[in-house]
Amino acid sequence: xxxxxxSVLFVDPDRVKAINDGLGHLAGDQLIIAxxxxxxxxxxxxxxxxxxxxEEFTILLDNISNExxxxxxxxxxxxxxxxxxVLGEHQVVVTASIxxxxxxxxxxxxxxxxxxxxxxxxxxxxxxxxxxxxxxxGGELWLAYQPIVTPPTMA
Numbered sequence: 555x556x557x558x559x560x561s562v563l564f565v566d567p568d569r570v571k572a573i574n575d576g577l578g579h580l581a582g583d584q585l586i587i588a589x590x591x592x593x594x595x596x597x598x599x600x601x602x603x604x605x606x607x608x609e610e611f612t613i614l615l616d617n618i619s620n621e622x623x624x625x626x627x628x629x630x631x632x633x634x635x636x637x638x639x640v641l642g643e644h645q646v647v648v649t650a651s652i653x654x655x656x657x658x659x660x661x662x663x664x665x666x667x668x669x670x671x672x673x674x675x676x677x678x679x680x681x682x683x684x685x686x687x688x689x690x691x692g693g694e695l696w697l698a699y700q701p702i703v704t705p706p707t708m709a
Contacts, residue, residue: 561624563613563665565593565631568649570609573641581641585609585648588639596634597627621667628652628665 567589574582586609593603593611602614613631615624631650638645652665653672666672689695 559618559620561615561618561627563615563624563628563631563652564606565611565613566651567609567635568651569646570648573646573648577641577644577646581644582609584641585639585646588641589635589648589650592634593631596630625665625667632665 567585570582570585573585589609590603590605590611593613597603597613600616602616604612604614606612613627615627618624631652635648635650638647653668686695
């Protein structure tokens, strides 16, 4: 359909592993539920939210009018995640990363708009990994060891 635009946001709460390790998996599960409730409250009822795995969620913004719509949604989600969560007797601050891996690489607690440069980088990395695995399996790579030796000083 000409002019039809949509956006998919990949959302991942930061520090869930630290919560699981420090407070236990029950607290981690409570955190995932609490973040989902906050997300739902911040979004229109017609927005589709799906849990992908673990604590990762995707949000489908259907039939958007322009590129600023997902930006505003991402900023709103970052805002609702900023308040502390109460998990039992503990208060924890958990941020979120949107466009997960790229946002986390830049320091977490941020959103990143996926673009063609990211896609090209991902494709180049996939191609390189595939070529290295094929080369390894085909005997084209081998390990060579050359020790670094410092000769004794002459006095």
